[in-house]
Amino acid sequence: HDGAVVGFCLGGPSRVEGAAHPGEVYAIYVLPPHQGHGHGAALLRAGFTACLARGWRGMLVWVLRENRRSRLFYERMGGRHLEDRDELREIEGVTVAEAAYAWDDVGALVTT
Numbered sequence: 819h820d821g822a823v824v825g826f827c828l829g830g831p832s833r834v835e836g837a838a839h840p841g842e843v844y845a846i847y848v849l850p851p852h853q854g855h856g857h858g859a860a861l862l863r864a865g866f867t868a869c870l871a872r873g874w875r876g877m878l879v880w881v882l883r884e885n886r887r888s889r890l891f892y893e894r895m896g897g898r899h900l901e902d903r904d905e906l907r908e909i910e911g912v913t914v915a916e917a918a919y920a921w922d923d924v925g926a927l928v929t930t
Contacts, residue, residue, distance in 0.1 A: 824852040827861035829868065832878060839876035839900075839920050841869035846879070862895055866924035875923045883915040892919040896927055 825848035
């Protein structure tokens with residue numbers, strides 16, 4: 819934003835087996851003062867574009883189940899809740915559960 823980095827999106831091949839969603843967003847983040855201004859949507863669309871460049875039409879992202887704000891963001895971006903992970907993960911002493919959101923064909927979302 820105005821020449822400053824205010825967020826990032828990191829992705830690559832899906833870490834979950836299955837050809838339906840070969841691309842995955844590993845992390846996406848926008849600094850709090852810049853959230854709600856369209857930067858996250860722009861970053862996610864850039865991730866979609868990168869997936870398409872690699873021939874991956876399907877994409878997924880894992881999000882903390884309790885992170886309602888992020889889950890709503892992915893839903894607004896056309897993601898559908900795919901599944902919850904049964905196993906719990908521990909991150910810095912906190913036990914968390916994750917949910918997957920999926921896009922079956924990101925091609926239409928790149929042009930919007």
